[in-house]
Amino acid sequence: MKGENSMGWLLLSCAIVLELSGTVSMKLSESFTRGVPSVLMFLFYGASFTLLNYALGYLGVSTVYAVWSGVGIVLITIAGYFFFGEKLSMSSLLWIGVIIVGVIGLNISNEGH
Template structure:
């Protein structure tokens, strides 16, 4: 159940960040409102996930996968450039998240 809550938290966080970009600095009403709703729901589901998972692992996965998805959304939806150095550092983050998840299962 924790993984389902975490997946929902990640999807909602991605939606909140996309809404933030679309709000254009709070100059557009509905994307601004949606941003707050999505982020509120994301933190709520992250809170539920923490009932089933270690905090360090859940937060690392939430933020790590969020970084990857938001970076991809920036490229695909907003035509942002992602230099090779950024891609390399994102890969390092993903490796760190995987390592943290593996090491928590060992203990």
């Protein structure tokens, strides 16, 4: 069971990286006016959803989706700040913290079941 759980987390981690890549590609596609980033966006998202689907074979849906979406939100916010010059207000940072605490809390509560 431990090895299966590790495989689920590995698949989920890869799905998150691919989702982040898809979202960055979406931004770089400039509303589908740039071909390569537009195609990459579809490829990254397709691969991300595929791995997300496989991760569901090892982990619960609430954990998988919460971690995938929560970590994805945090990572794309960081990427937006560093790569696209997007601003982060103090309240934005607070709410990102709430997302992180929520994902951690969900995982802790699921470990007891």
